[in-house]
Amino acid sequence: MDERRATVLRAVVESFIESAQPVGSAAVLEMTRLDVSPATVRNDLAALEADGYLAQPHTSAGRVPTEAGYRCFVDGLGPGSLDSAEVQQVRAFFAHAQGQISELLSDTSRLLSDLTEYAAMVVAHSHDRDTIRSAQLVDLGGGRLLVVLVMSSGAVERTYVDVYSSPEMVAAAQGPATGAASAVLHEALTGRARSRRLDVRATGDAATDALVDAALSALAADEPATGDLYVGGTAKITGQFEAVSSLRSVLSVLEEQLMVVTLLRSLVDRGLSVAIGSETGMQPLAECSVVVAPYEVDGETVGSVSLLGPTRMDYPKALAAVHTVSRRLSASLGDGDGAPAAASAARSAED
Template sequence: MARRQKSPVASGDLDARKATILHAVVTEHVDTAQPVGSSAVAATTDLDVSPATVRAEMVALEREGYLAQPHTSAGRVPTDKGYRYFVDHLERGAVGAVQQHQVRDFFAHVRGEMEDVLEQTSKLLSQLTSHTSVVVGAGHSRASILSAQLVNLDAHHHLLVTVFSDGTVTKHSVMDAAGAGAADVAEASRQLNALLIGTTLSSRIQVPSRADDVARLVREAASALHEAAPTIEGEQVYIGGSSRVAESFDGVETVRAVLSILEQELVVVSLIEDILDADVSVAIGSEHGLEPLSACAVIVAPVTLEGETVGALGLLGPTRMRYREVMATAQAVSDELTRHFGGEPGA
């Protein structure tokens, strides 16, 4: 609403009245899920114009691609472009008091490891918004190793347990057909720790080439760790409220398609990362490339730690969504999450 252009042609800005009408159509349609007619717009806005005038404007808005008609004698429905304009010109609202309180309360009481917090957060988000939520914890490719330890499980199996500077812990099985003695395992553990401390997963390390049991164990363990690197570097994904998908769309096929996408973590992560920006951002309908999600809008907010983006949270719902409220919620949770991790690093 702030920036406006003189000439309302092309795709730039719309004149004030068109903007008001578009805004009215969007909000009304979000509320009712029905096409919105000219008289409804004339009644709900404070434009003081007749339905006929509204109609004329709507024809223009349709020509410019902001609105669409399901069929000739129906009201108008916003297009993706219409929603986009709506969102771009939305003044940021504060999150409701009840929700605000719920968010604060949640973060005041939540305890436990980062993983648990992220998972709980995804549940909170879907509960607050009635949409499906996605929380992505960034990978730790740049984290360095704080400790590595080889633990003897039984005669032929050991476990390499690695602790990273970002607080993650990984484990890797190490087979040992020969069955080295406990002393050898302990020695290998010592050497591994010395070898790996301070390195990252992408570091090249110098493994001993000797043929004895200890050296063999060290080599096996180190390779197990580095082989698995691509997997454990990967992001953690927590999805909450997937049952909300069934409420949001009426076509069973749409529901299936969306759920199917949600099952593919890699796709979800790359979707979120595509949309991710320094601020709360939105992808509407076909704006993200995923055809099965063309009926969806995705709202993404970053989670930062010491200025760096370490994760993201996303909310997925129908394009017909209460953008203002949902974006405000995303912003609030993102802020609190950032503060939460900022306050207690590594936890």
């Protein structure tokens, strides 16, 4: 389309996002200050409607954007940015973030929702693509053992080891063999892919080898999950949809973790930063848009942060928030070497 019609379309989208009301030619002229007559703008609106970018709810009403109109608008957006207060809010959050990876991701979803007033979702992809950064066998007392794996994504896996089946195993777990087995596991597993079958060469010490074998068996039985989902600000979208049925459909999707994780992973793999309506591939989200960005550790995508809102969402703000938070989260997860996370995980299990 020519530059003037692109300006008219942008004005309609921006006005509808702000007001949720159909936009007429007078409003377009006031917003754009185009040096043309109202009749010319009306002709442009009609042409944009004929091309599928706008729709008219009923005769004599103004126009509203279609999916194609939103897509054209989004494709023409620049990178966008948060205001200085919001940037400081994000910096302060990650400067003081601490605790388990699950707590960080859950808090990050709430931060993103607070910035935008949309529902926010943070996904930690399953660990089958990760490598092991640190492995530790922890004696919890009373013959209870825990394997703690810190992954390259910063995620921590905890797997309990069953040593109750044999008095000899219980005795080994309470002796120095636990420390030796922990050292063997750390040396043998660090840098290996979690998805591979984990095996370790025998040391020749019966007690140590028995504990190592028990730990490996427990890890083999504890398959990595599809992915963890953290949702923040669900209540914030309740006022964003006029039809109760639409809201009910959206909330039902958010309750299905596997469905959401699969959707977001698909969008990231397809290289989409914004999916509008039918582009999500999910009928319950036909009136929604999703803005998503991956976060990385050591250059590898390990999850995603995203926003879910109505198709008339504030795309510039949403894109700026998602990309700012994803970059900060990547930097935060890439700082540590894994040891503090393992120690924290062990203390949590002991509690």
